[in-house]
Amino acid sequence: MPDAIIQMKDVNKWFGEFQVLKNINLEVEKNKKIVVCGPSGSGKSTLIRCINRLEEHQEGQITVDGNELNENTKNIEQIRAEVGMVFQQFNLFPHLSILDNCTLAPIWVKKLPKKEAEELAMKQLEKVQIVDQALKFPGQLSGGQQQRCAIARALCMEPKIMLFDEPTSALDPEMIKEVLDAMVNLAKAGMTMIVVTHEMGFAKEVADEVIFMDEGMIVERAETKEFFANPKSDRTKLFLSQIL
Amino acid sequence: MVFFIPKKFKAWYFLLVPIILYISLKYFLFYEETIDLGKLDGLNWVETGAWGGLSLTFIVSFFCLIFCFPVGMFLALGRRSALPTIRYISIGFIEFWRGVPLITVLFMSSVMFPMFLPEDFFMDKLVRVIIAISLFEAAYVAEVIRGGLQALPRGQYDAAKSLGMGYWKMHILVILPQALKLVIPGIANTFLALVKDTPLIFVVGLLELVGMLNLAKTNPEWLGFAMEGYVFAAIIFWIICYAMSKYSYNLEVKYKTER
Ligand SMILES: Nc1ncnc2c1ncn2[C@@H]1O[C@H](COP(=O)(O)OP(=O)(O)OP(=O)(O)O)[C@@H](O)[C@H]1O
Ligand SMILES: [Mg+2]
Numbered sequence: 001m002p003d004a005i006i007q008m009k010d011v012n013k014w015f016g017e018f019q020v021l022k023n024i025n026l027e028v029e030k031n032k033k034i035v036v037c038g039p040s041g042s043g044k045s046t047l048i049r050c051i052n053r054l055e056e057h058q059e060g061q062i063t064v065d066g067n068e069l070n071e072n073t074k075n076i077e078q079i080r081a082e083v084g085m086v087f088q089q090f091n092l093f094p095h096l097s098i099l100d101n102c103t104l105a106p107i108w109v110k111k112l113p114k115k116e117a118e119e120l121a122m123k124q125l126e127k128v129q130i131v132d133q134a135l136k137f138p139g140q141l142s143g144g145q146q147q148r149c150a151i152a153r154a155l156c157m158e159p160k161i162m163l164f165d166e167p168t169s170a171l172d173p174e175m176i177k178e179v180l181d182a183m184v185n186l187a188k189a190g191m192t193m194i195v196v197t198h199e200m201g202f203a204k205e206v207a208d209e210v211i212f213m214d215e216g217m218i219v220e221r222a223e224t225k226e227f228f229a230n231p232k233s234d235r236t237k238l239f240l241s242q243i244l
Numbered sequence: 245m246v247f248f249i250p251k252k253f254k255a256w257y258f259l260l261v262p263i264i265l266y267i268s269l270k271y272f273l274f275y276e277e278t279i280d281l282g283k284l285d286g287l288n289w290v291e292t293g294a295w296g297g298l299s300l301t302f303i304v305s306f307f308c309l310i311f312c313f314p315v316g317m318f319l320a321l322g323r324r325s326a327l328p329t330i331r332y333i334s335i336g337f338i339e340f341w342r343g344v345p346l347i348t349v350l351f352m353s354s355v356m357f358p359m360f361l362p363e364d365f366f367m368d369k370l371v372r373v374i375i376a377i378s379l380f381e382a383a384y385v386a387e388v389i390r391g392g393l394q395a396l397p398r399g400q401y402d403a404a405k406s407l408g409m410g411y412w413k414m415h416i417l418v419i420l421p422q423a424l425k426l427v428i429p430g431i432a433n434t435f436l437a438l439v440k441d442t443p444l445i446f447v448v449g450l451l452e453l454v455g456m457l458n459l460a461k462t463n464p465e466w467l468g469f470a471m472e473g474y475v476f477a478a479i480i481f482w483i484i485c486y487a488m489s490k491y492s493y494n495l496e497v498k499y500k501t502e503r
Contacts, residue, residue, distance in 0.1 A: 054402055081408025091403035095421050095501055104417060105407035137501045150403075157407060 011060035084154030144175025316385025392423035432492035
């Protein structure tokens with residue numbers, strides 16, 4: 001597939017003796033939204049962390065926007081700057097204000113002038129509706145607000161791809177919706193997204209395709225409607241019956 | 245020169261004035277003259293070996309504090325480096341300096357060290373002592389800072405990397421500001437210990453406050469006043485240390501942010 005922005009070919013990864021990823025093949029086209037689900041420990045986080053090389057794979061090829069990721073990759077920082085990531089634990093920088101969290105990387109990595117970076121940050125904070133919190137510190141915000149700030153922070157780098165690792169699973173139920181809303185808006189704006197989540201409502205609303213993982217393998221990959229209507233493998237059926 | 249002046253001018257920059265004056269006077273303007281004449285506008289040239297008393301306590305403490313901190317920081321980073329050479333060098337350095345008593349280090353610096361140098365190479369005794377203490381304390385500072393680095397969750401590294409920061413940007417912008425804030429009490433501890441270790445420089449013949457006192461109490465005129473002298477020295481040390489401890493506490497408060 002020539003226009004695939006992410007390509008994984010026969011990727012295998014081990015933590016010591018333990019094989020986390022087994023023979024992963026995955027292509028993601030530009031502007032597609034993919035939801036990844038599966039039981040705990042199935043390797044979902046590891047899979048998406050390999051895409052920006054927060055984890056290193058031992059076998060196979062991973063290509064992101066035309067750049068192959070391996071130990072010889074010189075411009076890994078440049079590639080990471082184009083791949084935004086949102087974490088389960090938010091991982092905001094607690095010593096910086098919300099605004100500074102958002103401007104830090106644009107100023108130091110992308111070398112934007114401070115003023116421009118701040119304007120950009122305010123625009124992104126506006127989109128996730130926390131402009132009024134811009135001068136507070138992460139510790140003073142609710143979980144939902146922190147996660148929306150984390151989304152804004154990643155967007156300030158104007159990435160081509162966004163990765164989400166269970167962005168709502170550390171949140172109280174009332175806060176989940178506000179974060180999902182921000183993600184839905186982002187999806188509608190045409191961002192390429194890979195989202196690890198158990199929010200099946202979100203998957204049904206925005207995902208083009210759903211991937212089901214178990215024990216380090218991609219068990220099933222299907223169009224969203226197809227995935228929920230006619231899951232093929234028994235393992236998927238069992239999982240869906242438990243989660244829905 | 246204007247562009248050397250930092251935007252936020254802080255009071256402590258004034259401390260740099262005497263240092264810059266001293267260095268420029270000694271080395272750039274009057275080097276030949278001071279050596280030749282031994283005099284500079286009526287002031288006698290005093291060899292560092294003859295410096296003494298409270299001013300020496302301050303000089304040694306001040307320079308050691310300034311030098312040991314960055315060295316310790318690099319050692320702490322080195323010890324966590326992914327590159328084996330750097331890591332093993334850092335570990336070796338830290339474990340060596342932590343494993344030897346300060347008094348032997350000082351002794352070595354004045355007796356052994358010059359033996360390894362070329363004949364015509366001269367390094368001031370005070371400078372050697374300051375380097376020795378700085379390296380010694382740097383090993384302790386390194387371990388304190390490493391404790392702070394270890395206390396940061398992995399997510400902070402992940403977040404910084406995912407935003408495209410390389411090793412140095414990640415450490416300077418994200419990791420060190422948080423880690424150093426965490427270790428202010430530990431660093432203050434080490435620094436207080438350093439100040440109170442300065443009397444040990446008597447082994448190389450440098451007499452700071454306590455050294456001077458030991459000398460003075462042998463003076464027949466002051467016989468029997470040793471007690472008063474020691475109490476006085478203790479009070480002075482207490483004031484210095486209390487001021488430092490207060491200052492570190494203020495720093496903690498100043499940089500405190502909600503977690
Ligand atoms: N750094 C590591 N070292 C060793 N093993 C690891 C490491 N990280 C993850 N693992 C193991 O790899 C497996 C997959 O982990 P991963 O975090 O990718 O799962 P996950 O699908 O994201 O699970 P969850 O839904 O709980 O987040 C788990 O069994 C985990 O114990
Ligand atoms: Mg996970």
